[in-house]
Amino acid sequence: MSLPARRVSESTVRRLSLYLRVLEELAREGESTVSSRALASRAGTTAAQVRKDLSLFGSFGKRGLGYAVPPLAEQLRAIMGLSRKWRVVLVGAGRIGTALFEYPHFRERGFEIVAILDDDPVKVGKEWRGVRIRPGAELEAAAREGGAEMAILAVPAAVAQRLTDALVAAGVRGILNFVPLQLQVPEGITVNNVNMAVELESLAFALQAPAAHSGRPRSDKAI
Amino acid sequence: MSLPARRVSESTVRRLSLYLRVLEELAREGESTVSSRALASRAGTTAAQVRKDLSLFGSFGKRGLGYAVPPLAEQLRAIMGLSRKWRVVLVGAGRIGTALFEYPHFRERGFEIVAILDDDPVKVGKEWRGVRIRPGAELEAAAREGGAEMAILAVPAAVAQRLTDALVAAGVRGILNFVPLQLQVPEGITVNNVNMAVELESLAFALQAPAAHSGRPRSDKAI
């Protein structure tokens, strides 16, 4: 079964995504089975954690053997909602927007850009892989016409909330937010924040106060 | 005092970075004090959480009044290790590397790029703001000469571990890793992973299984 028995924590979801990546690597390497220990080691967590995470969704392994690689990958894709296409609107075609647009993984995983918005007059009207770049003012119409379900928001802070409101009005339910700002959204809308400043600064903290940050998990008893 | 009394969790560190951003906004808006409630609201957490986080490092507020904005910002900069410059080597000058290089916040916060490496022959030899781009093979020498303390790693997966080893050999102690791969590093080296695939896929999970993901915190009793 792949029905979530109970609440699934954000950390579990993020690990599932890592497991999926490892499984696809293993499949390319021709491995047919993998133990929780091996999977954990490549994903940077513990064997017990792998088993716990997977057990939330069903029993996918065989005792004494481990997990069959391709079927488990397929299960994880189903669990994560990656067996279908997702229509995505790209709001902001600057550096980060472009990087994501060209990220190969993006399309391989079934994320399809259905609209691109940007206010740069040099960009407006251009086509990227058949999608015409439109000015920000047309966001709501563009998102609605494209049937966008999620958005990537990578715009200047000053316009971020206004564009968020337009996205919500257009029926978008999930936003990957690169703007270093807490977006206000109604209940039921998911915002996933990626904040480069936080990433950098937490690295600075770790280096300047090496004794003060919490440790990392090890693997199972025997190495 | 700004000495970390005890272990500081990763989540606390990330929130401190958010608080700092909010405080700097407030300072620009001319606010001289802020309550934990107001700070929490702009940072997307709870008032109790703000007070708990700050209390790990000292007593910065005045009862009945709140926190003085500029002094608290200064304290947070000291706590986070942002009162000094950090020498950073940029490994990979592709889309993401470029985006970070041009991220204004990066330089404002005292992160200084001392070396840039890339194997693209079109880029090698060019100068970006006075820093010459060198081929990947020169990474260890370049990092050592520049006295790099941290690195931004944004290269193809195939070369990531080799370059990581070179970074470690050159004395780099912190890596902001954009490569979707678990880097192997010795004890004492901090790796901060940013994985776009994880971000996108966890958004897909949230949208496809809306009932199954854990909720968000509210603010203090009264709104």
Add this chain to the structure above:
DNA sequence: AAGTGTGAAGCTATTCACAGCC
């Protein structure tokens, strides 16, 4: 009256450890 600082309680996540199956 407003708002911090903090012990205690509550809750969530991780790790342990072992019964059970291959």
Add this chain to the structure above:
DNA sequence: GGCTGTGAATAGCTTCACACTT
């Protein structure tokens, strides 16, 4: 013998609630 699945134990984080200060 190897390895999963999982209840129980532990650890860690968040929220509560209130004494105390301005």
